[in-house]
Amino acid sequence: MQNSPFYFGESGSALFGIHSRPASTLDPSWAVLVCNPLGQEAIRAHRTLSLLASRLAAAGVHVLRFDYLGTGDSDGDLGFGDPGRCLEDIRIAMRELRDITGARHTAVLGLRLGATLAASITDLDADRMILWDPVIDGADYVHRLTRLHERMLHDTERYAVPRLDAADSTSRECLGFACPGEYRKALGGFRLLGLDALPAPEVVLFSSSPSDHYADLAAHLGSLGPGFLHRRLPDEMHWDSLQHIEDALQPGTVLAEAERLFTGR
């Protein structure tokens, strides 16, 4: 297994990616594109997604992780991330993945908003899509992030004195990242319960505990076709907890579950 970092896309708006390639390049069956969350959730998830890529590559699967434009190590500075631009970046990254691997089958593994964005693209042409703790409703997500940010300003575990001077940041920032009105409005347009077809022939929902949060989504995706599978994970990710906004995500059981999907072991 080898990790190869590189840039791709157009000069001036280059995307940073890391290709985790299997030791044996014979008959590459599967290639997986990983779609990051946005904002602070991407930072929390970074190491776990890196470990996931290494594990899949060790099991014979090509994996491409990348940073959306203006995030991570990619060109530009777009704060939280521009949802419209992220859709375009997922398409670019998918083309790159196909070009560099020649794999027979492609899959997308998206976490949080990364899953939601990928699932909303109708022409990705992936054979499998794994939605890990997807954001079900963009408007609700923005609302919850805004409330978390507001509570953070009053959190005396973080600030010696509540930051009343920064109350105006609530409409422009989300937990450390610039998130202007246009991004919020765009995010409000993403609703997984509004999907009218499965985004890939095979769709797997990984839902961390508590799983009942995903009951409606699972029922909806299940109603869209026979290719849907729901895997409940016992791990708690604390996505909505103020106390955990800077905690690195613990991989828990997802590494083994993802490997099982691609190897059958």
Place this chain on the structure above:
Amino acid sequence: MPEKIHRFGPGRGLIGLTTEPAATRADDDKPAVIFLNAGLVHRIGPYRMHTVLARRLAERGFLAFRFDLSGLGDSHTRTDNRGYRERTLEEAAAAMDTLSQHHGARRFVVTGLCSGAMNAHGIAAADERVAGMILLDAYGYPTARFLLRRYASNALRSLHPRKLITHLRSLVQPDPARSGVEGIDYLDFPPRQEIAADLGKLAARGTRMLFIYTGGVGGYYNYEGQFRDNFRSVDFGDCLQLDYLPAVDHTFTLLRDRHTLMDRIEGWLQEQFPERR
């Protein structure tokens, strides 16, 4: 802004990125600025601060380098038996060697937050190529004034005589097993004398130092000048600058706080390492 990916270190298992100044701004005499991981956050830094600041500094003519120590971000986990400190020093030296080899850098400024600050301190003390360090929420040790402020603050929150007695008792009868006082936040800090000796050595070497403390570490640092009180025995000459930002949190979460910090760091670097005329 040209950025270049480097794989380096033992087994080429470490990953880092240089941000290069435009050719018109390049200055061989300026030190390269190295960003160290803050806790478990990968090389982009808390809220992507390292990426943004690296690009700003490159515009000012500084070569900037952010990388992941082994076991963090995208760098490999090492399987040898070396201890954390030894590995960190070895990997930082490998980073400096890489920047020398590929970019001609001869001297360096190391910067980090929290554990990154502790690492920056150790690297600067161990490697004479380090000409400056920027440490955010680094070491701090209690003083009488610290304790008084802490008691006053606690008293306001809870006027409980038993708490006060416990704290006062710990002042007169400190637990010899600890270098600190019960109830106060300590990371696993080395003894103060050890840090003072390092700082004395660094000052004698002319290492430029910027220390910034935030209200986020109020558990061990709570007033302007506590650092000076901690290290009264050290002759810093003109090497030291100190800031205390009590309203700010440990990771500079708000954009306005981050911009203030980045302005300060950029200004300090330009002042300490001016362009050659």
